[in-house]
Amino acid sequence: MRRSTVERRLRDNSRRLQLLRDELGITAEQMTQLGEEAEDARIRAMVSETSLAQREHSDAERHAAALARHRAGVEAEIERLERDQDTLLDQLGAT
DSSP: OOHHHHHHHHHHHHHHHHHHHHHHHHHHHHHHHHHHHHHHHHHHHHHHOOHHHHHHHHHHHHHHHHHHHHHHHHHHHHHHHHHHHHHHHHHHHHO
16 A cells, blocks of 8 residues: 555544544543433432333433443444554554
């Protein structure tokens, strides 16, 4: 692969990694908030024993689980891009 192509791919990869790391930070903040809301909803559901409180708790748990899946996807994409970056750097060093 040509050096200019490798350098371009490295720049693109670096930009994408930065965006994903920013997104991961935001997701961590959101998970903290959602975790607290889910815990509050759980306690309200236990205390009130109403179907509405139980539904709110279930909804909060579902949202927290969805966000956790999103975070795992972002982390996996970061790992993949870091591996790609290592490969590109090796290619750059070989040229």
